Amino acid sequence: MLFADVIGQQNIKLHLLEMVQKNRLSHALLFLGKEGNGALPLALAFAEYISLLPLSAKKNNEPFLFGESVEETKPVFPKIAAEADAFMQKQSAFSKANNYVHPDIHFSFPVIPKKSGDKPVSTDYAAEWREFIQQYAYGNVYDWLQFIGAENKQGNITAEECNDIIHKLNLKSFESPYKILVMWMPEYLGKEGNKLLKLIEEPPADTLFILVAENEDLILPTILSRCQLVKMNVLETSAIADALVKRGNIEKETAHQTAAISQGNYREALQLLQHASEDWQSLLRDWLNAALKNGPSAQTKWIEEMNKIGREKQKQFLLYFIHLLQQSMHIRFAGNNEISMAETEKDFAIRLNKIASVNHQQAIIEELNKAVYYIERNANAKMLFHALTIKLYHIIKNNTLILTD
Numbered sequence: 001m002l003f004a005d006v007i008g009q010q011n012i013k014l015h016l017l018e019m020v021q022k023n024r025l026s027h028a029l030l031f032l033g034k035e036g037n038g039a040l041p042l043a044l045a046f047a048e049y050i051s052l053l054p055l056s057a058k059k060n061n062e063p064f065l066f067g068e069s070v071e072e073t074k075p076v077f078p079k080i081a082a083e084a085d086a087f088m089q090k091q092s093a094f095s096k097a098n099n100y101v102h103p104d105i106h107f108s109f110p111v112i113p114k115k116s117g118d119k120p121v122s123t124d125y126a127a128e129w130r131e132f133i134q135q136y137a138y139g140n141v142y143d144w145l146q147f148i149g150a151e152n153k154q155g156n157i158t159a160e161e162c163n164d165i166i167h168k169l170n171l172k173s174f175e176s177p178y179k180i181l182v183m184w185m186p187e188y189l190g191k192e193g194n195k196l197l198k199l200i201e202e203p204p205a206d207t208l209f210i211l212v213a214e215n216e217d218l219i220l221p222t223i224l225s226r227c228q229l230v231k232m233n234v235l236e237t238s239a240i241a242d243a244l245v246k247r248g249n250i251e252k253e254t255a256h257q258t259a260a261i262s263q264g265n266y267r268e269a270l271q272l273l274q275h276a277s278e279d280w281q282s283l284l285r286d287w288l289n290a291a292l293k294n295g296p297s298a299q300t301k302w303i304e305e306m307n308k309i310g311r312e313k314q315k316q317f318l319l320y321f322i323h324l325l326q327q328s329m330h331i332r333f334a335g336n337n338e339i340s341m342a343e344t345e346k347d348f349a350i351r352l353n354k355i356a357s358v359n360h361q362q363a364i365i366e367e368l369n370k371a372v373y374y375i376e377r378n379a380n381a382k383m384l385f386h387a388l389t390i391k392l393y394h395i396i397k398n399n400t401l402i403l404t405d
Helices: 010-021 039-051 080-090 094-097 122-135 140-147 157-169 191-199 236-246 253-262 264-273 280-294 296-306 311-334 341-353 358-376 381-396
Strands: 028-031 105-108 179-184 209-211 228-231
Touching: 010 039, 010 080, 010 157, 010 228, 039 080, 039 105, 039 179, 039 381, 080 094, 105 122, 105 157, 122 140, 122 157, 157 179, 157 191, 157 358, 228 311, 236 253, 236 264, 253 264, 253 311, 264 311, 280 296, 280 311, 280 341, 280 358, 280 381, 311 358, 311 381, 358 381
Parallel strands: 028 209, 028 228, 105 179, 179 209
Antiparallel strands: none
16 A cells, blocks of 8 residues: 555645654554545555565664654654655565565454354464455445344454563564554454553554544543554545546546535445435435425335345435535525535525525534444334434424434
8 A cells, every 4th residue: 555545644644754754653643534534545555655665774784763862863754645655666675565565563452253163363464464454444444244144243352462562562573673463343353452551652663553443532541542543534535536537437527526524524425325226315205205294104105115225325315415415504604606516406495495594404404414324233124214204393383403413
């Protein structure tokens, strides 16, 4: 993974390279970013970069990245991402690192037993992991678990995995000056993660931990406190749109619209493109008519149909509705001519302004965001959309704001 393969995040890339230049790198980094922001791709690129630093750069084989005193002869490293990419591609071990088979870069991630009674470790899924990150570097843990056939099984980073990590990192490095562990989703590390505390606090020489997480509240506090935070930015709409055009050969208008709905989540943008032919507008029109005019029978029928389309599509439908409501508010304040969107969508957004005030649109958006959250956590779709329909009715028809915590 090169830095150029990571969408946006230019300031973070510069910050990481600066830490290397100034000898200010922590032994344990936590790359924290919401789904689709690129925390994993950036961690992979940085791990590759560190692994390819030449042995000759170390004065008398002494470390120089982690704050130790160094001679003035310390080499000058790349200052920008493009220079770092060019540097990596010139190294003899580049192919190994770029194909995730470098012997000094280790990976840890949630896994499931392959058969009953197994005590799985990440190494059991090494081939699947390489294939996954090459194809779905912006995927989430749900994508990964489905990729390895977990179905409804819960992934974990096990006690056996912690023991395996301790063993690997206490070995001497093979080719690189550094041993690197990239742990994806430390949220799946239970109390057994305390096994790693001493290793993280007093690591073997030249060892770098890179943890990649989405929710710091779910990480063991004892581990969190020992890491230097690298906080990812939400991706800009323009960065996602450019990536869709360049990587997916998507038309500019479609790419921009998709990026706008994705809310800074590149994975979500890719998911939306898979269902670009879906007529979300007609589905939304049917829902509003059922909720506001046609009564319980129409509502029940709509909810039954919604229940059949699956979790991903349900989520995308709600995100589409949120997007239209946001565009409605933009039109209200900026005017029709200032908003770039398809005419049919713009007409629908204008109609939404006629049936709901800004306060009520904000209340609906809040309810829709909660619904997205619950759908991601496998909420019962029938119950969720039934409750949402009732709330929608009271917000719009009765001009009532739903008060929630």
